[in-house]
Amino acid sequence: MTTIKDVAKKAGVSVATVSRFLNDSGYVSTEAAKAVTAAVEELQYELNPVARSLNTKKSNLIGLILPDITNPFFPELARAVEDVALTYGYTVVLCNSDEDPEKEKNYIETLKKKYIAGFIVTSNQLDAPHYANANVPIVALDRAINEKIPTVSSNNREGAVMGTNALLERGCRNILFLRGPEELNPANDRYEGFMEAIQNSDVHYRVVTSPFHFADSQKIVERALETDPTIDGIFASSDVSAAGALKAASTIGKHVPDDLQIVGFDGVAMGEMLSPGLTTVAQDVYKMGAVATRVLIKQIENKKIDQSFYEVPVKLVIRGTTRSVLE
Amino acid sequence: MTTIKDVAKKAGVSVATVSRFLNDSGYVSTEAAKAVTAAVEELQYELNPVARSLNTKKSNLIGLILPDITNPFFPELARAVEDVALTYGYTVVLCNSDEDPEKEKNYIETLKKKYIAGFIVTSNQLDAPHYANANVPIVALDRAINEKIPTVSSNNREGAVMGTNALLERGCRNILFLRGPEELNPANDRYEGFMEAIQNSDVHYRVVTSPFHFADSQKIVERALETDPTIDGIFASSDVSAAGALKAASTIGKHVPDDLQIVGFDGVAMGEMLSPGLTTVAQDVYKMGAVATRVLIKQIENKKIDQSFYEVPVKLVIRGTTRSVLE
DNA sequence: ATATTATGTGTAACCGGTTACACATCAGGG
């Protein structure tokens, strides 16, 4: 392996000059620059990032902390983070936290020892001391941490308004809202959006809490549908729940979208594969990941961040679980 | 930050002794050990992995190279890799290659500079020189690389036999096999398994190549179903294709499973959410990832590897796209 | 009793970079 010393020798200068040239720090004469360039080329020299890290106390690692990559929401996010990171020369470390504060803490400590450049975090524990005192750039995804930590999320409230209106415009008179877990900020924002839209109408509605879990949602919806057969619209605050609702409709024998219309939230790929295709409020998950990564890198590189809250717009995707709009 | 020197001073020994004690290399007296333990405890000393890496030329990073984490097959794999890696004290770097040899090469080179401990790779380019000459432990996933590189994969052939027999036992007389891309080993193994099983029967069949892509598969199946309305069974060599087939059936107006039975391959979570639920040959993806990681770590730690080819069994999961078995 | 070997420890070189500091040269200002 060729080292900076080899380069210095070949170029006839000192290692300091080589280092200065490579890092564009301090003065280097045109002559010296040329000699170093030639030597680097000839020796195929590549800087050793570990040695550099050791004294700069910096690295180009980015930690991506999320509950579970297996959850259909996260792969696309991870993909975006990795793509953007790559363009900027950063490498992504994957951390599945299972929402466990201890695990999160561990990842943070372990990676800080490696001089990690920063973290992108999806967590509910964002006010935990290991974040507040992490002393390393952090960007929160999807769920706000605290004021000091920039956050990227979808416009959940507005999305929920759009989703609700979609059902309203299509003639639903009795809407079931499947709200997500109360400890999740996005779920709460969606709930607010739903309430805002529904209360501006004269339509009957009911709210039931349901985890973002297929089989559980299915059961909950089956029960609701049996209890109240007049339900003609379901707004689920996640696609997985919506898929559960769709399945429930099919087992109960309700025809979608004729007897019952369903709107989901998330826009995961699976929605398209269902029959009928799932109408949903799609988040631009890729964009969220990309924005978060750019914001993080800005922070890392000490550039000013213009805002501390980034909202990515959502989009209503109409597919087969809803009918055409009433005139 | 407390360093090994601080510990040495506090314990009244030299840094060499501290290092020896911490690494369990060389002789250390009970007395010295005690003193060091106490000092470590008191100073909350934690070894700096970067400094260590610099002279051992080793790290505890594992690179996970896969085509695209967004592909529903991979998140669970990644999860398994990360879980096992964590238990052994390794950290996982995520690399999306898009099957691009240049990107793969880049990841390998970039990470080798960081003294990465090893790679887990899913790729078709496994015979490329950057793998053969990587000079770093590698385990191939799902697709064989070359003889020197241990491989973990599902028993694709046998799975295909199981899937085909499932259709046969349920009375199909005209089966459409959606075979995957010819450049994929697993797809070829599944094809072989299908051929083996179908040729032992007197059932009519047809083979059509279809990418592992939802919309494309849907179109291909729609066309096939229109061309030959007597098709009463489809075996798709991926769940995504099977989902496309199911959708095609629904647009064409074929009732599943009464008019048409469908079996997929993979066992991704989405299969359960479809209506009817997808009967499929499920791979134990988590297990594949876990095995691969353990094999890799064995290699890294210079332990003997007993085999160079690990096959993880598959399982037939019967759901709603198939009928009950004929007596 | 002496030769070996095992046990135990410290010094200092080394991993491959970065950077503080000292020093030299040169141009422009007063």
Place this chain on the structure above:
DNA sequence: CCCTGATGTGTAACCGGTTACACATAATAT
């Protein structure tokens, strides 16, 4: 012409560990 600041470069310390080597002592072998 001298002073000052900008330009340019090298030496050596440093980042925080590991480890070869030298050396000392205790235990065992001969």
